[in-house]
Every structure is written in structure tokens, then in C-alpha cells.
Amino acid sequence: MSTCTRVAIIGAGPAGLLLSHLLDRQGIESIVIDSRGREEIETTIRAGILEQGTVEVLTDTGASHRVRSAGQMHEGIELRFDGESHRIDFTATVGRAVWLYPQHEVLKDLVAARLAAGQDLRFHVTAERVEDAETDRPKVIATDFDGNRVIIEAEIVVGADGSRSVAREAVTGTYGGYFREYPFAWFGILCEAPPSAEELIYSNTPDGFALISQRSPEVQRMYFQCDPDTDTEAYSDAQLWDILRSRVPGRTLKEGPISKRDVLRFRSFVAHEMRRGRVVIVGDAAHTVPPTGAKGMNLAVADVVLLSEALGAFLLQADESLFNAFPETARKRIWKAQHFSWWMTNMLHVQPGADDFDRMRQIGELRTVVESESGRAYLAEAYTGWPLNGMEHNVRQ
Numbered sequence: 053m054s055t056c057t058r059v060a061i062i063g064a065g066p067a068g069l070l071l072s073h074l075l076d077r078q079g080i081e082s083i084v085i086d087s088r089g090r091e092e093i094e095t096t097i098r099a100g101i102l103e104q105g106t107v108e109v110l111t112d113t114g115a116s117h118r119v120r121s122a123g124q125m126h127e128g129i130e131l132r133f134d135g136e137s138h139r140i141d142f143t144a145t146v147g148r149a150v151w152l153y154p155q156h157e158v159l160k161d162l163v164a165a166r167l168a169a170g171q172d173l174r175f176h177v178t179a180e181r182v183e184d185a186e187t188d189r190p191k192v193i194a195t196d197f198d199g200n201r202v203i204i205e206a207e208i209v210v211g212a213d214g215s216r217s218v219a220r221e222a223v224t225g226t227y228g229g230y231f232r233e234y235p236f237a238w239f240g241i242l243c244e245a246p247p248s249a250e251e252l253i254y255s256n257t258p259d260g261f262a263l264i265s266q267r268s269p270e271v272q273r274m275y276f277q278c279d280p281d282t283d284t285e286a287y288s289d290a291q292l293w294d295i296l297r298s299r300v301p302g303r304t305l306k307e308g309p310i311s312k313r314d315v316l317r318f319r320s321f322v323a324h325e326m327r328r329g330r331v332v333i334v335g336d337a338a339h340t341v342p343p344t345g346a347k348g349m350n351l352a353v354a355d356v357v358l359l360s361e362a363l364g365a366f367l368l369q370a371d372e373s374l375f376n377a378f379p380e381t382a383r384k385r386i387w388k389a390q391h392f393s394w395w396m397t398n399m400l401h402v403q404p405g406a407d408d409f410d411r412m413r414q415i416g417e418l419r420t421v422v423e424s425e426s427g428r429a430y431l432a433e434a435y436t437g438w439p440l441n442g443m444e445h446n447v448r449q
């Protein structure tokens with residue numbers, strides 16, 4: 053079956069759904085497809101921290117009304133190292149904050165909003181490839197749940213299809229991108245317990261890093277640094293609590309039944325190209341960051357805010373300038389976020405084989421940040437997020 057639309061969007065994650073929402077506000081029709089079903093999309097556990105700009109986009113454009121009511125504003129984080137605790141006060145240093153609101157809740161809000169608006173949103177439709185990028189009518193070749201061929205012809209195709217993007221090949225060819233792998237991963241758990249602290253705790257110890265995060269008053273998310281090949285069943289619950297306790301010395305963790313375990317690998321990736329002709333890739337399809345600092349979804353939102361403005365000018369006014377500038381404009385923020393995620397990761401984790409020099413230097417680096425007003429402001433500014441290009445337009449609508 054062949055269908056035509058203005059913008060074909062592959063991927064119903066935060067990037068794809070938000071893009072369809074921002075386009076709709078400008079009167080631009082789109083079709084969104086995803087290989088997954090609605091339930092899988094709405095229940096997969098991902099990160100939980102939204103930058104202030106992300107929250108403003110979601111609320112000011114009507115994409116989510118629950119972020120501010122169900123989410124929690126966090127005005128700082130706790131950094132622990134060398135037996136000490138230091139608070140980075142975001143509001144005091146940069147006058148901004150972040151919100152704890154899990155990504156799957158954002159997705160529930162976006163799916164509901166899109167369906168209520170009559171969006172053509174198709175689950176269980178798997179894109180196989182994108183063709184004709186350098187013509188006026190690029191196409192998505194896909195297969196539906198029953199194995200039928202689906203062809204979507206559009207003016208623009210957007211690959212918002214995650215790190216295993218099928219759209220990426222149509223954009224980057226065989227060139228790939230810039231890549232960095234890290235010698236560690238996070239062992240993540242979800243547990244039923246009250247929060248151990250009001251704010252998130254980022255803790256560095258000689259044995260490795262731990263992050264005490266939250267999901268709700270009843271459910272908590274915690275991570276500790278582990279070897280990338282660690283099996284999720286390698287530890288009993290009691291062993292997991294022993295490790296977590298030892299990684300956050302001086303703090304009593306509230307413990308409870310562990311309901312989920314996973315191992316998250318660390319990678320940095322930036323595709324060499326984000327656009328070829330009329331095909332664009334955004335979010336994880338175009339870049340991946342290691343999780344420390346929770347930039348992944350926020351960066352996807354920043355891409356999409358910028359792209360929706362560029363597509364508005366292109367499709368409604370035949371003004372190509374923003375669309376032509378899009379990859380270069382997006383790339384500037386992407387590399388700032390890459391740097392921040394790399395920096396937080398390396399500052400807080402222990403490299404395999406680290407010696408006493410490495411250890412002392414790392415403590416020196418952490419002190420440089422927490423003992424200086426500008427050091428704290430540097431971290432706070434990046435963590436809460438830089439201003440969003442293109443946001444002015446989206447709010448004005």
C-alpha cells in the first residue's frame with residue numbers, strides 16, 4: 053500500500069512524536085511509524101531527568117500537561133567523593149532547574165496527545181529502508197504487522213528511529229560517524245522503596261561510581277559502575293545492596309524489593325552527516341551519549357525543536373535557509389552535550405587499572421568543580437541545559 057504525506061517520520065520515541073506535534077501546530081501533516089507496539093513504547097524504562105528547556109517545550113506547546121504536576125522539580129544534585137558531600141545548587145548558580153519525570157511518562161503523554169489530535173500514528177510498522185533521498189519525493193519502504201508492504205512517499209523523511217536507525221544509511225552512506233566506547237557500564241535497578249534523599253546523588257568511590265536516582269515516591273532507580281560484560285543475574289539482591297551501600301558511603305540507602313535489573317553500555321557517537329537531500333536523522337539515530345548527566349532525550353528534543361522550525365520555513369514559505377543550516381546548528385549543541393556527558397562520565401567513574409595518581413587527580417578535579425562558584429555554575433549550566441534554538445517560534449504559535 054502506498055500513501056503520501058508531507059513529512060514521514062520513522063520512530064515514535066520522544067523525537068518522532070514531539071516532531072509530529074510541533075509540525076501539526078504549524079499545520080503540517082505527517083505520518084509516524086514505529087516497529088514497536090504502543091505498550092512497549094510506553095513501558096520501556098529509560099532515563100528520568102528533563103532539562104528546563106525540555107519541560108518548557110512539553111508544557112508550553114501542550115505536548116504534556118503532566119510534567120509539572122506529576123514530575124518533580126530538582127534544584128540541585130549531591131556530589132559525593134573522598135568521604136564528603138557537596139551540593140550543586142542549580143537555582144542559586146544559574147537560576148534554572150531540572151525535572152524528574154521518567155521518559156516513558158513523557159511518551160504516554162505524547163502518544164495520548166497525538167492520538168487525540170488525529171495523528172496518523174502506526175504501530176508495528178517496520179521501516180526497512182529509505183529511498184530517493186536526493187529527489188523531491190523521498191520514500192520510506194516498510195512492512196506492517198501482517199507482513200504487507202507499506203510505502204510512504206513524502207516531501208521530507210525524518211529518521212527518529214534510535215541508535216539502530218535504518219534511516220541513517222540513506223543519510224551517511226558508508227561513512228558512519230565519530231565513535232567512542234568506554235571500558236565500563238552501569239548496572240541499573242528499579243526497587244520499591246521511598247527515596248533515599250531529596251535530590252539525586254552522584255557518588256565517586258575508589259571502587260567505582262554510583263548514582264542514586266528516583267522514579268516516584270514509591271519506586272527508585274539506582275545504578276552502579278560495572279564491567280560492560282556483567283550478566284544481569286550475576287548478583288543476588290543482597291549482593292546488589294552490598295555493592296550499592298559500599299558505593300555511597302556515609303549515606304543510608306532506603307532498600308526494598310528489586311523489580312528490574314539491566315546493564316547499560318556506554319557509547320559516544322555522532323553521525324558525520326545529519327541530512328542528505330530531503331532525509332534527516334535526529335535524536336539517537338544521529339548521536340548517542342553515555343548516560344551520565346541524562347542528556348540523551350534532552351538532546352533529541354533540542355534537535356526536533358530546531359528541525360520543526362526549519363521544516364516550517366521550508367514547507368510553508370519555501371525558505372530553505374534554516375533547513376540548510378540545520379545540521380550545522382544542531383551539531384554545535386550536540387558536541388557540547390557530548391563533551392558534558394564525556395566529562396561527567398570520566399570525572400566520576402574509575403578507569404580500569406587506575407593508579408594512585410589517577411585517583412588523586414580525579415579528586416583534585418572534583419574539588420576544582422565543587423569548591424568554586426564558577427565550577428559549580430559550569431556544571432549547573434550544562435546539567436540544566438543551554439537555551440533552545442527555535443523555541444521562540446514554537447512558543448509564539
Ligand code: DHB
Pocket residue numbers: 098099100101252263265266273343344345346347
Ligand atoms: C538518571 C539517569 C542519568 O543518566 C542521570 O544522569 C540521572 C538520572 C535516571 O535514569 O534517573
